[in-house]
Amino acid sequence: MQPDSAVLLAVLAIPFVGAALVPLVHRVLGERTAYYAATIAALCSGLLISQYERWGTVTVEWIPALDVSLVLYLDGLAFLIGLLASGIGVLVFIYSGGYMHGEPGQAKYYTTLLVFMGSMLGVALVVDLLSLFVFWELTSVASFLLIGHYQRADRSLYASRKAMFITVSGGLFMLIGFLLLGHISSFVLDGSTFTLIGTEQSLIGIPGEVTHAEAIRHELVERGLFVPVIGLIAIGAATKSAQIPFHIWLPDAMEAPTPVSAFLHSATMVKAGVYLIGRFRPLFVPEHVFAAEVWTWLFVGLGLATMTIAAMLAVSATDIKELLAYSTASHLGLIVAGFGFAETVGAETGAFHILNHAAFKATLFLVAGIIAHEAGTRSIDALGGLRHDMPIVAAITAVASLSMAGIPPFNGFYSKELLFDAAWETAHHFGGLTWLLPVVAVFGSIFTFLYSIRFLWLFFGDRPTELGEIHRPPLAMLLPAGVLAIIVLVLSLGAAPIAHDFVNPIVKSSLIATPEGYHFSVHLPHALKPPVLMSVVTIAGGIAMYPFYDRLHHGIRRLRSIALLSPNQYYDRGITGIAHVSDVVPRYVQTDLMRTYAAVVMSAVSVFALGGYLLGGTGTDLTEAVSGVNLALPITIILAVAVVGALAVDRAPSHIAGVLTLSILGFTVAVFYVLASAPDLALTQLVIETLVLVLFLLVLDRLPAFYGELRRGRAILDGLIASGVGLTVTITVLVTTAADPSDGIAHFFVEKAPVPAEHGTLITDAGGGNNIVNVILVDFRALDTMGEISVVAMAALAILTLIGMRNRGERA
Amino acid sequence: MSSNNQTTVIVRTVVRSVVPIIVLVAIGLLLQGHNFPGGGFIGGVLTVTAFALVYITYGAEYLSQNLLGISDGSVARRETQDVLDPDEAFFSGTVGRYSAVFGLGLALAAGGGLGAIAFGEPFLSQAVLYFDHIPVFGVIELASALIFDLGVYFVVVGSLLTILAVVGNE
Numbered sequence: 006m007q008p009d010s011a012v013l014l015a016v017l018a019i020p021f022v023g024a025a026l027v028p029l030v031h032r033v034l035g036e037r038t039a040y041y042a043a044t045i046a047a048l049c050s051g052l053l054i055s056q057y058e059r060w061g062t063v064t065v066e067w068i069p070a071l072d073v074s075l076v077l078y079l080d081g082l083a084f085l086i087g088l089l090a091s092g093i094g095v096l097v098f099i100y101s102g103g104y105m106h107g108e109p110g111q112a113k114y115y116t117t118l119l120v121f122m123g124s125m126l127g128v129a130l131v132v133d134l135l136s137l138f139v140f141w142e143l144t145s146v147a148s149f150l151l152i153g154h155y156q157r158a159d160r161s162l163y164a165s166r167k168a169m170f171i172t173v174s175g176g177l178f179m180l181i182g183f184l185l186l187g188h189i190s191s192f193v194l195d196g197s198t199f200t201l202i203g204t205e206q207s208l209i210g211i212p213g214e215v216t217h218a219e220a221i222r223h224e225l226v227e228r229g230l231f232v233p234v235i236g237l238i239a240i241g242a243a244t245k246s247a248q249i250p251f252h253i254w255l256p257d258a259m260e261a262p263t264p265v266s267a268f269l270h271s272a273t274m275v276k277a278g279v280y281l282i283g284r285f286r287p288l289f290v291p292e293h294v295f296a297a298e299v300w301t302w303l304f305v306g307l308g309l310a311t312m313t314i315a316a317m318l319a320v321s322a323t324d325i326k327e328l329l330a331y332s333t334a335s336h337l338g339l340i341v342a343g344f345g346f347a348e349t350v351g352a353e354t355g356a357f358h359i360l361n362h363a364a365f366k367a368t369l370f371l372v373a374g375i376i377a378h379e380a381g382t383r384s385i386d387a388l389g390g391l392r393h394d395m396p397i398v399a400a401i402t403a404v405a406s407l408s409m410a411g412i413p414p415f416n417g418f419y420s421k422e423l424l425f426d427a428a429w430e431t432a433h434h435f436g437g438l439t440w441l442l443p444v445v446a447v448f449g450s451i452f453t454f455l456y457s458i459r460f461l462w463l464f465f466g467d468r469p470t471e472l473g474e475i476h477r478p479p480l481a482m483l484l485p486a487g488v489l490a491i492i493v494l495v496l497s498l499g500a501a502p503i504a505h506d507f508v509n510p511i512v513k514s515s516l517i518a519t520p521e522g523y524h525f526s527v528h529l530p531h532a533l534k535p536p537v538l539m540s541v542v543t544i545a546g547g548i549a550m551y552p553f554y555d556r557l558h559h560g561i562r563r564l565r566s567i568a569l570l571s572p573n574q575y576y577d578r579g580i581t582g583i584a585h586v587s588d589v590v591p592r593y594v595q596t597d598l599m600r601t602y603a604a605v606v607m608s609a610v611s612v613f614a615l616g617g618y619l620l621g622g623t624g625t626d627l628t629e630a631v632s633g634v635n636l637a638l639p640i641t642i643i644l645a646v647a648v649v650g651a652l653a654v655d656r657a658p659s660h661i662a663g664v665l666t667l668s669i670l671g672f673t674v675a676v677f678y679v680l681a682s683a684p685d686l687a688l689t690q691l692v693i694e695t696l697v698l699v700l701f702l703l704v705l706d707r708l709p710a711f712y713g714e715l716r717r718g719r720a721i722l723d724g725l726i727a728s729g730v731g732l733t734v735t736i737t738v739l740v741t742t743a744a745d746p747s748d749g750i751a752h753f754f755v756e757k758a759p760v761p762a763e764h765g766t767l768i769t770d771a772g773g774g775n776n777i778v779n780v781i782l783v784d785f786r787a788l789d790t791m792g793e794i795s796v797v798a799m800a801a802l803a804i805l806t807l808i809g810m811r812n813r814g815e816r817a
Numbered sequence: 818m819s820s821n822n823q824t825t826v827i828v829r830t831v832v833r834s835v836v837p838i839i840v841l842v843a844i845g846l847l848l849q850g851h852n853f854p855g856g857g858f859i860g861g862v863l864t865v866t867a868f869a870l871v872y873i874t875y876g877a878e879y880l881s882q883n884l885l886g887i888s889d890g891s892v893a894r895r896e897t898q899d900v901l902d903p904d905e906a907f908f909s910g911t912v913g914r915y916s917a918v919f920g921l922g923l924a925l926a927a928g929g930g931l932g933a934i935a936f937g938e939p940f941l942s943q944a945v946l947y948f949d950h951i952p953v954f955g956v957i958e959l960a961s962a963l964i965f966d967l968g969v970y971f972v973v974v975g976s977l978l979t980i981l982a983v984v985g986n987e
Binding site (some may be wrong): 684685687688689692693695696699700702703760764765766767768769771772773774775776778779780782783784787788790791794795797798800801802804805808809 | 846850851852853854855856857858859862863865866869870872873912916919920922923926927930938940941942943944945946947948958960962965966968969972973975976977979980981983984985986
């Protein structure tokens with residue numbers, strides 16, 4: 006059954022409309038705006054759920070003239086990401102009602118958060134790559150605003166800039182990849198398309214019916230674009246999903262209010278990257294297993310490296326949110342690696358872990374927010390024994406962090422098991438060095454286990470004496486965390502049926518075709534297979550190493566402090582370098598001297614125009630063009646006077662003489678127009694020349710008395726530029742006048758402009774005027790004139806603003 | 818402008834007699850533009866030339882207060898008084914009135930174009946009412962394009978006067 010187009014469009018539109026209304030609502034409701042936003046999120050998720058299992062495509066004509074249409078596609082993966090965005094949105098908005106109590110800028114906060122939710126739904130539902138890109142960057146912008154929520158704090162400014170810089174520039178790489186794909190598609194399909202999936206003429210096709218993936222891949226390889234396209238898309242996904250070495254923005258992003266961290270930087274926005282990988286997987290990973298080597302090595306390498314390194318960094322963290330941030334990067338690495346493995350179990354890993362991770366990590370972030378809010382500190386060393394003060398929170402944390410550690414029977418265990426399975430199978434198939442894959446996976450998982458237990462330990466052990474009185478959290482904050490913990494529990498205990506029914510379509514979204522009779526299923530292990538053994542090693546290793554946690558913590562910190570190993574160092578130095586360049590460039594480009602600008606513009610125009618003629622040819626024979634010019638005697642005389650006037654300008658001893666001789670030039674041109682039977686042009690030229698002369702008189706006494714000494718070198722340079730411009734204009738005029746266009750349009754104007762011989766009282770099909778030039782201006786080409794007078798008005802406004810604002814002391 | 822005291826009697830006398838003629842010619846060019854050389858742009862620039870002459874000879878204050886403040890039948894005056902934006906200090910005063918003129922011009926041009934839509938024609942379509950054999954006049958032609966041309970005229974006058982006033986203040 007196809008999804009209902011009105012409902013899907015409503016899901017996209019409601020958050021944006023809701024966001025636009027926030028400023029008004031905030032005036033009425035004040036801090037209770039949180040519940041308004043939660044209602045909107047609930048509405049969206051309700052609408053989305055109503056479309057469950059109605060997989061299919063909705064195409065909405067947007068700009069039919071340009072063949073642009075909005076293509077929405079609903080399948081398991083899109084549904085999951087959309088549900089995360091709206092469902093976790095509900096909980097986060099409720100939580101914000103408690104957390105943001107008394108905080109500044111709430112209207113802005115909820116507006117941005119709703120815009121973010123809408124854009125995230127857009128990322129999930131839209132499969133037109135260009136629209137996808139727009140929504141993708143919108144999430145980056147929203148994230149920028151939310152990280153920088155505390156506008157006065159230097160750290161949040163730094164963090165928001167960093168996140169913006171990394172994710173947006175990554176998005177630009179991705180855009181290039183999209184454009185290349187669109188270009189390639191024109192060789193395979195009827196015309197180029199940016200639709201990824203779901204229509205006849207899309208890059209992947211309609212799953213189960215039409216597939217173009219094979220042909221597109223072939224075309225990409227033929228043209229040597231296969232690796233570049235995957236690489237470009239990978240950069241987009243890696244920056245968004247905080248993969249090594251682009252992970253550095255995520256820990257800094259923790260400057261944002263904690264609900265934002267829970268929502269954007271663990272459950273949804275950072276999932277956009279892995280979503281993209283999952284979405285593109287059917288295009289690049291063929292049906293038969295182990296076939297997509299480039300894809301596999303790129304994403305498995307990226308994912309496992311991120312998973313391991315970020316897990317180690319999490320162990321070195323001193324702040325609970327920093328720990329969770331690195332842990333998020335690490336788990337995203339796990340998902341990326343899962344999607345990387347070119348077999349069914351890889352897709353299973355990615356799909357299932359997106360769900361699991363969103364559930365337990367959002368819970369833990371909300372817990373972190375509660376701790377920071379109630380205990381007043383986020384330092385790991387300063388916290389301990391919190392179970393006495395917050396027993397319910399302790400229970401919630403236990404569920405979520407055991408799931409994160411991958412301990413059976415919690416849900417995190419299942420997806421980790423799937424990863425081990427995929428790594429083992431791949432190593433078994435390729436042999437040799439690939440045996441490192443399962444080893445690295447286990448190694449990284451041990452660190453995951455370690456920091457998960459460390460987080461849980463905040464609630465156990467001794468309570469530090471310096472920890473002050475801790476209040477119970479308000480219900481608005483406790484409830485969402487509790488709901489999420491229950492979801493984790495449900496996912497854990499009901500893993501088998503949920504995987505069978507709910508996750509199965511999600512897995513299928515990332516597969517080009519499913520084997521006969523395939524159905525995704527998970528169950529607790531009942532035999533000692535290699536993946537089970539790997540889990541045993543992970544947990545045993547973790548327990549064995551936990552007593553040395555502090556030593557590991559300090560050891561990794563020492564490693565981190567080596568400047569060469571720190572991507573942050575490179576980032577900071579790069580930014581400083583760029584800022585330095587921006588300081589230096591204006592010194593040469595923006596000299597505040599008219600002569601520099603004029604010289605650059607004029608010579609550029611000449612060089613490009615002449616270069617174009619040289620390379621592309623002029624289409625006419627120049628000598629013929631010159632010989633084709635025949636001037637009547639009066640015109641020759643007038644032009645000769647103009648030349649004399651031009652020479653006189655150069656020799657003029659004073660300003661007044663200069664202006665007057667310049668006017669000779671202008672007026673002779675007007676006479677030339679008269680002789681060439683162009684009275685309108687002549688009139689315009691005369692009038693403008695007069696006005697300019699009058700205006701010159703106005704400013705004449707303000708100009709310096711003489712121009713200063715002229716250096717010989719500069720004079721020669723100016724002379725060269727002037728000759729170049731003269732040459733360019735001359736050639737252009739010769740070429741354009743020699744190219745005799747078919748004069749159909751002229752005949753049309755001559756016929757249509759005047760009052761026709763036979764006519765009624767009201768004439769609408771002709772111009773009705775004898776002055777063709779004016780009729781063209783006000784009737785036939787009135788829209789052009791409209792644009793021109795708008796420009797004139799705009800110029801006046803610009804001058805008014807520039808001069809008016811100059812003394813306002815506004816400095817960037 | 819300081820040149821107030823520097824201009825000679827000759828200049829003042831000539832300008833005084835020439836400016837009305839210029840304005841009349843400008844309006845004439847504007848109105849005959851449909852059938853003879855002329856039109857909104859040329860008429861507008863010529864009108865501004867007249868104002869610029871007054872400005873140079875008698876100064877900005879004379880232009881805005883004495884000339885445009887009194888009823889001397891000048892074209893720009895009536896329009897500038899109708900449209901005023903006193904709220905914004907930025908647009909207030911003489912400059913504000915000048916800039917209101919080009920706003921009015923844009924509104925005239927676009928509004929005239931919108932009128933065509935009301936009759937089911939595309940935006941900016943023009944029509945002509947043509948009356949033949951009228952006694953005394955012979956032929957009378959009413960072109961909707963004149964509204965558009967008037968818009969062009971006001972935009973040019975308003976913009977150039979704004980620029981003149983703003984830059985002249987410096």
